[in-house]
Amino acid sequence: YICLRDPEGIVEHQIVLTPAAFFVATQLDGESDVRAIQRAFAQQFGGQEAAAEDILRIVNDLDEQGFLLSERFEARRQHVETAFLESALRPAYLAGKSYAEQAGALRAFLNEQFTTHSGGPGEAPGAQPGSGDPLRCLIAPHIDFHRGGHAYARAYLELFKQGRPDVVIIFGVAHISPPAPFVLTRKAFDTPFGALLTDQDLVRQLEAACSWDPYAYEMVHRTEHSIEFQAVMLSYLYGPNVRIVPILCSTFGSELGSVEPAHLSAVNTFLETCQDIVATLGKRVSVIAGADLAHVGRRFGDDFDISEPIVEGVAERDRQDLQYVTAGDADGFYRSVMQDRNERRICGLNCIYASLKTVACSGVTGELLHYDYAHDPAGGIVSFADVAFA
Template sequence: MVVQGKGGGYDASMNLPRLRPLDVVPVEHEGKTMFRARDNEGIIEQEVVLPPVVFVVWSMLDGSVGLADLQDRIAERFKGTKIPLQDLENIVRDLDEHFLLESDRLAERRREIADAYRNAPHRPPKFAGLSYSKSPVQLSIELDGYFKGEKGAGLPDGSAAGEEVRGVIAPHIDFPRGGWCYTHAYREIAQRSRADLYLILGVAHASPPNPMVVTSKSYHTPLGPAETDRDFVDALAKRFPRCFDDEVVHRNEHSAEFQAVFLRHARRDAPFTVVPILCSAFEMYCGPESPSSAPRVEEFLQALRETLEASGKKTCIVAGVDYAHVGPRFGDKVDLDQKLVDWMTAEDRKSLDRIREGDAEGFWQSVVADGNRRHVCGLSATYAALRLLGPAKGGLLQYGYAPDPAGGIVSFAAAAF
């Protein structure tokens, strides 16, 4: 869907709505440079492509300008180019109609989506048929293929040597790029976990204001449902009533869904329940300081610990996280070369050393000390997992990275505790 600017009738007597914080990257579309907007909230169901002029208008909408001001700013920036007010009005209207602006129309759509999710009986597999097969038989074949592949962990053989695993770190990158790495974490679960409850800590890429967001919905997968433990989440809500705030972010988030899929495959017919929690950016509460200094984060972690202890259930913590996101695709003004890869892997290794030691605070500082130059999206979820696991040593199973098609590199790892 290409936003062309064919609307009209926008009220020019007041400031225009500001842009939404979307993930926008330049792309080639029909032989021309365009800008693709990706919506982590999932409000925009189709891919949106912005022509250059529309992108410029969108990028200048900060909530403080009217049409005349916008016209002047564009003329100043582009050496006298003056877009007619009617054309600007049409573009703004079209942007609003496509839910690209923070407007009343968008607010109403958000309410509709939140109500629909709240009333749904379960969370459907959003990415089935996109990131993995929606056929149960074909999906099982796909997942087994990752286990048996050149870099895979090998199929579980039924042995259970060693202590029971208390937690794992797995990727949340799409399966075609990182499926092999998932297998090293989930082979540990298949062979060394008999947990009743899996606490899934994913990443809320939409960055809601609630630091940790719980859902009461079971995550359905083509292999069967990962049933959410309603007794557990109800008990957690009594200790931390705001845990369901922003629950709708689960609707479009892949990081927990991908863990539910691999869990269903790894544990097959074994009975278990899950508690899916999405971690937002703790930095919103503590900046570069430790999240332990942020009361709202600490209150949630304490409530979660107390609920885990009171449940009496054998629990395994699953962190679905990726690490570095570097390169032009992620805003880095650097060449995508071996020097960048070497720097990324060296810094990642420092962070992974802290993970192996079970050092939550050391891990946090290893990422934020330079302002999170690596754009580590799994920062908060990994920190939360390490805090909940307590003084537990981990074993690094695998580390890897994969290219981003738009010009970047994403790193990920598998570890077990």
């Protein structure tokens, strides 16, 4: 059987097709008629015929479920987009899906992640954050809480033990890679613990630094988890007492060529504005990258199974990259990842780069708090790390 889902989240449910129904779906190119699909079906399945009424039933079912590009789907898309874009609040999209929707249940789960039994630091956040200066920068995962909750606990305990920032700039990953280097939103981020407000003045400063429309792909924020998970952790620790600047990093246009992002004026201008914001706010701001590292195995397109030598090889290369991260060397990190054309699929490449560039003017160095990986149920591993810059 083949499971279909909508990566944009316009349709939130999934459907399962038989191989025969899936083949019919692959023939729906807007040009082939029923007879052409019948001929292709017979060729694919050894002369077996598909009745015209069966093909039409599959087409109608796909359309009803929202998996056919049609007038019905476009109406559904328009409804979802209008509701999101007109709202001042980004709903907690994964609440009730990836983590508990109720604050009490979610708090109990997150509390457990800080225990040694769960792989956490063995220390829980206290009643009040530390009284020192906030962390300058934190690299944290964006893997789901059930596989990486212990790593979130280790990262965010370090953040909490320092002083509470007034503002947190969050760089996330736009996994569907819209054709814009950075995607902004003015929306507050809802969580089961309450909403985190976005700092409107700082977002306007970043708008002015964009040579593209930073809201053209704002819909990507609706379902993207990389910032949502950081917002949940911040709200868990601080309630509504921090403001955020949510920034999704997409393609810089340099990943497939020899040009490094340091030589791209649009990227540089934006990140220089981020630097200016950090310099102006000083000790009142922290920068967070919601970033995973390697994605390796059949789930991600490789033709091999995961073995101990594979895991060790991934970890060795990851740690080579992380040496540049802890040194605060954004360009060195980028070159290290790209020396094999990002063979490990480091999805956090650009948001880690952006975070390091943003705090580069602070002259900080980082500490690797934790490194780990988790298995993907479809076959593969995802690695992640916690790095703190005090």
